[in-house]
Amino acid sequence: VDLSLETRQENDHTIIEVGGEIDVYTAPKLRERITELVDEGHRKLIIDLEKVEFMDSTGLGVLVGGLKRVRTNEGSLELICTQERLLKIFRITGLGKVFAIHSSQAEATAQ
Amino acid sequence: MSVATQPQGGVRVAIARDPALVRTVRLVAAALARRSECPEPLIEEIRLAIGEACAVMIGLEEADQGSDEQIEIKIHTDGDFSATVTGRVGDDDGNFAEIGLDPWALLRGLCEDLTVDEDGAVTTVGLSWPR
Numbered sequence: 001v002d003l004s005l006e007t008r009q010e011n012d013h014t015i016i017e018v019g020g021e022i023d024v025y026t027a028p029k030l031r032e033r034i035t036e037l038v039d040e041g042h043r044k045l046i047i048d049l050e051k052v053e054f055m056d057s058t059g060l061g062v063l064v065g066g067l068k069r070v071r072t073n074e075g076s077l078e079l080i081c082t083q084e085r086l087l088k089i090f091r092i093t094g095l096g097k098v099f100a101i102h103s104s105q106a107e108a109t110a111q
Numbered sequence: 112m113s114v115a116t117q118p119q120g121g122v123r124v125a126i127a128r129d130p131a132l133v134r135t136v137r138l139v140a141a142a143l144a145r146r147s148e149c150p151e152p153l154i155e156e157i158r159l160a161i162g163e164a165c166a167v168m169i170g171l172e173e174a175d176q177g178s179d180e181q182i183e184i185k186i187h188t189d190g191d192f193s194a195t196v197t198g199r200v201g202d203d204d205g206n207f208a209e210i211g212l213d214p215w216a217l218l219r220g221l222c223e224d225l226t227v228d229e230d231g232a233v234t235t236v237g238l239s240w241p242r
Contacts, residue, residue, distance in 0.1 A: 002134075024166035025130035031171075054137075056159065056166045057207070057217045064206040085155065092220030093212060 002026045004051075005033050013109045014042040019051035022059030030059070034066040034077075043075030046108045055086055060095060067099065076100075080108050114139070121187040128169050128180050128198070136184055137162035140194070147188045153240060160221040161186070161194050164236045167214045170201030193239035200234045 003026035004019035014037055022030060037045060047063065049055070067077045078100040081087060090096040102108035113125045124139055126132040140161040144154040161184065168182055182198035200214065207214055218236070219225055226237035 021134070023130075023162065024133050024169050024171065028171055054159070056163045057214070058166050058171055060217070061171070061206040064210060068206065089159075089217060093216050095210075098210060 003029055005030065007033065007037070010105070010109050013044045013046050015046045015048055015105060015109075017048045017051065019053075021054040022052055022062070023054060023056045024058040027058040027062045031062045031065060034062070034069065038066075038069050038073060038075070043070065043073060045070055045075065045077045046102075046105070047077065047079050048105060048108075049079055049081040049086055050083070052081075052083070052086060055089060057093070060089065060093060063099070064095070078102060078108055080105060120189045121185060124184045124186075125181045126165070126184070128178060128182060128201075130166075130169055130171075133162050133165045133169065136165050140184075140186060143186050143188055144192060147192055149192060149240075153192075156221055157192060157194075157240065160218055160238055161196065163218050163221065164194075164196035164238065165198075167218070167236075168196065168198045168200050168234070170203030191239045191241050193237070195235055195237050197233060197235045199232050 002020055003022060006017040008015050016033060018030065034045065070077045080102050082103050090099065090101065114122065122139065122143060124136055126136060137158045141154055141158040144157040149157065165182055180199060182196065184194060184196050186194045207216065215225065215227055222238045223241060224239045228235045
């Protein structure tokens, strides 16, 4: 499986559970899903990265683009991630300060 | 895609500018790192970094099936584990510029010794990891 995307609603949050690899080949699929959801009126997006095995900068770029899109619509895009190899990527690029990164869905939806 | 072994313990891979092929390059890089007995965390870093260099060059632009442009990856396993990735850098900066990052921001953190040389439209990225 290259990339899996499962979307579900929890109260007013829309959670996208991502699995597999987010790279230059698959990142457009994630970008499309985020765009669709924002266009459909979803404003509080949570991207769950717990099942992601690999991510490169094109994946990061899609998340940054998604954040920009939801903010334009007065929404939010937050992440769930506890995997050190992914957290390292956010740290290296300084994006750990740009995104709210939670350790669980319960924590992310508690706001 | 073409793969050739090089004298002095290296491999050269050339791929079309097709995003689907970057995963294959990552697999080759990881296999070579493993064969060179690099420790597991370093193998993961090498896999990510060499794939990342290809990804930055291709970007999220649509694959141009009609183009014969290629990205060439040379991996050397003698001495330090090192690689060069040569090709044209795509126009798509992946939203990085908007937040003040250059396209190589991730690579700089992944590789202890990164060089980026531009010669006209062709960019060569050099990566190496001391043993």
